[in-house]
Amino acid sequence: MKHDFTSVQNIYIICGKTYMRKGIDGLATLIQDSFELDPYSDSIFLFSEWSKDRYKCLYFDGDGFAMLYKRLDNGKLQWPKDENEVRNLTQQ
Template identity: 35%
Template structure:
């Protein structure tokens, strides 16, 4: 299933996020820590500390959309040694991440 149409950019937030945060808490992270506009259509991806859940936030011109994915087994491959708050991905890499692939290598779930 394709969730996005014409994604301008995709950013992974490199730090783990408390998943009690919803749209308002995640937009605050984007604006304060990443210093990016949440209204640009850019897709922002967040991961929990257990690395078994992802939240995806974006503005679709009518409002915010928040997607949530939880793995029943295994963990998402997530960068742990970045010196910057975010990492840019292609839309294809985002879909690979959803499918369980390591976008920084070749292993899968």
């Protein structure tokens, strides 16, 4: 699957810790219920856990969800800590 994500309208960081065993349905429910956002919109949603060395990316491409999971070999992410916050990022 190849997709050009440079034209995606919104990129959201779900701040704080997310339980990384959640799958697509669990993350989509979290987006809807906790943050009142639409997981079916033209948006990328980013999640991380307490160790900050891995993250998940959730995206709806029009006919289904795609989920990317990445674990960093070296270093950690600088992830916002406020668990009740969502940040909208720019393409930069």
